[in-house]
Amino acid sequence: MIGPEFDIIIVGSGPAGVSAAFPLLSAGLRVLMVDGGHRPSVAPPARSFLSMRSDDPAQWEWMLGREFHAIKFREAASPKLRAPTHDYVFKDFIARNRIAAEHFIAVGSLAQGGLSNAWGCGVARFSDADLAAFPCPTHEWDISYRAVAMRMGISGSRDDDLREYFGLDEWAQPPVELDVAHAFLEARYHKQRSKLINAGFRMGRSRVAALTEPLDERLPCNLSGNCLWGCSRRALYSAADDLIRLRRDFPNFRYEAGFVVEGVSRAGSGWKILSNQPGASGCSEFGGTKIMLAAGTLATTRLVLDALQINTPVRVLSSPTAAFLLWLPTLLGIKRQDGFGLGQLSFALRLNGGDTGFGSTFATTGIPVTEFARHLPFGRRHSVDILRNLLSSCLAGNMFLPGHLSEATARLDANGSLLIKGGHSESVPDLMAEAARKLRQAFWHLGGIVLPMSFTMGKSGGDIHYAGTLPMRQSPRQGETDGLGTVQGLENIHAVDGACLPLLPEKSHTLTIMANADRIARAVAKQWRAHVRVGNEFSLNKSEG
Structure with missing residues (x-):
């Protein structure tokens, strides 16, 4: 047979x-x-994000999409879902x-x-x-x-305070180079380390599936800022x-x-x-x-x-999530620069009841200003005007809680x-409020301000x-x-x-x-x-x- x-x-x-x-x-x-x-139908940018934004006559194809994908999906939860270069990734999954x-x-x-x-x-x-x-x-x-x-x-x-938490450094290449804002944050952390650890906050380099050394036919990151x-x-x-x-x-x-x-x-x-x-x-x-x-x-x-x-x-x-915008006043007016667009620094935050919050911070370069303007309590035009001057000194952050919640x-x-x-456990709002409070305190010691009203809890499944x-x-x-x-x-x-x-x-x-x-x-x-x-x-x- x-x-x-x-x-x-x-x-x-x-x-x-x-x-x-x-x-x-x-x-x-x-x-x-x-x-x-x-498979993809729109190629990702070939040069750095800032240079492409300044002189690429066809940038609308990957910013908006040939069929205006970014506009059609403007209510999507994540900017990834609105990126025309990723249209093919999510297409038809729910229906099929x-x-x-x-x-x-x-x-x-x-x-x-x-x-x-x-x-x-x-x-x-x-x-x-x-x-x-x-x-x-x-x-x-x-x-x-x-x-x-x-x-x-x-x-x-990296021999840092998250080495054991991540548990994979023996197989990892060196970290991606930090941009100016993250380098500032890391330097401040080393000065405030003991105080922050006692408060249940630990920080270190993000561990990411991104190359800093060649592997097979793949090339290392060149800090183009195109990660999104x-x-x-x-x-x-x-x-x-x-x-x-x-x-x-x-x-x-x-x-x-x-x-x-x-x-x-x-x-x-x-x-x-x-x-x-x-x-x-x-x-x-x-x-x-x-x-x-x-x-x-x-x-x-x-x-x-x-x-x-x-x-x-x-x-x-599913992990309850939150996002926030961190302002570093010392860097106000700093020139925008290309750099790694995914997590550069990560943190683990001890919460009441034994749970831990985990998150990372990201450069705002490589993310359209409108992605941040949509969350400000002003009109779109005024929000964009404010953020044009502010964003170069800001970092975006996220946080995840355990899935048992x-x-x-x-x-x-x-x-x-x-x-x-x-749905989330009834304890999640209180844990999120506690996390927001502790993150404000931790980042204040690091010279940063979690902007008012920016700490926002995500919808169920958004993780x-x-x-x-x-x-x-x-x-x-x-x-x-x-x-x-x-x-x-x-x-x-x-x-x-x-x-x-x-x-x-x-x-x-x-x-x-x-x-x-x-x-x-x-x-x-x-x-x-x-x-x-x-x-x-x-x-x-x-x-x-």
Whole structure:
């Protein structure tokens, strides 16, 4: 009997999907990867942001978009969602994956490389206490963290007060060069360090998936200030670069673009994925022995709940967020300069009850003035006039709280769509007020002023750090997952993206999602080597379990 065409089918080409693919392909498995296949139609700026803004006659294409994308999406929660260069990243995800949201910002991607084409590049290792929540030996993590960190390229290694908090400096390149404002802030921190640490505030360099040294065919950051719009040097990590490597280096790898999975169903001893719209090859279904779901937490959740026909609500972990504008009066009138456009300095803030707030500060160069003017309590024209003189001496900041403070839920409705309802714990407003107060005090000691009314709490889901809908458990119930991400009730279907995380700390979680996918794939590959191949089918050696 002829078995499935593929050993493993990976749904999604984002960070989780490519991280699962490398160990499986290295072990010789036949792997198919499918995704929506969207690619960019607007090129990112080729020169520095300030120079392009001063003399590029075609800047309207990447600032507004050929179809005025920035204006059409002016109510979107994040400037990334309004950037025409990122239109392809978010296009059609909600409709094609049948997702609806109430009081929740639902975001995902059908692009090659997924959301890593438009992310903040923040990276961190989960603490040992966090990793203890996973039903797997903690020693398995180190090899996977190292593998994905070295492959993607991260920077920020520094002997500072966040070295242990991030926990990844042994694999990191040196940090990105600070701009004048951040250098001022860092110098003041060293002078006030003891006082701030006693108050529960620690600061250090941001650890980011951005190159400061060449890696393969990618070039290091040249401080162009174009991070919001996309990096023409590919200094910022995108899983799309890994997809190129997978297609180039592994003959046992097949990639099917334009195949959005509508559902999964059993097919003999294996599984098949189905799509209402055939992919690039014209196929509308594929069969495999195992399926690894890496479509993003929301899409993966819908596919699993639909396959299990579960219509009771499941919890969605999501980090409550806030943003603020920090003014450094000493630097008033300083000339605008190009520089790194993502996090340059980060902080960890101890809060009452044992929770921690985590955030970063960003240069305002590279972000349109109108993005800040929309939040000021003046008319648009007066706000722009004020900010033209003020912004060069300002930094933007954000802050995340742990995901256990989310009360969002997801439920499969009668039509098979995923309905997400947002919400925060009732303790969140008080924690945000405490955080705002402590940040004002901390930055005052650093010579900065958190501008009045600028500390703003984000909407539920605005963090785009979704997780925990199919959590890993030692003894999983139906719809939960085991230590290999195997969905209870769906043998040989593995969730390998954020959906299977059992917890969501305040720190960046993408690196851990990637390491977890790598860890799962290594274990599956090891099990595969313990199988006896019979034709195109496997029989499991039970002693290897």
